[in-house]
Amino acid sequence: MPRKSPWHSVKEDVHHDNTECNTGNNIEAENLRQGTGNKPLCRECADLGAAGR
Ligand SMILES: [Zn+2]
Numbered sequence: 677m678p679r680k681s682p683w684h685s686v687k688e689d690v691h692h693d694n695t696e697c698n699t700g701n702n703i704e705a706e707n708l709r710q711g712t713g714n715k716p717l718c719r720e721c722a723d724l725g726a727a728g729r
Contacts, residue, residue, distance in 0.1 A: 682712045690718040696729055697721045 684691035685703040691712040692700030697720045717725075 681710065683708060683710055684713040684715055689715055691715045692718050692721050694721040694724040694729070696724050
């Protein structure tokens, strides 16, 4: 399962924790920050996690 420490975009209201997440992978470097940013987990990451990916 490709997991890594959470990251988020300053442009979004969610954080990501799954490397398969398209939204998470499309964050531009200038907007990318480490950590959850105290934001909820992205829906796509949650679905991937629930599917065991
Ligand atoms: Zn995500």
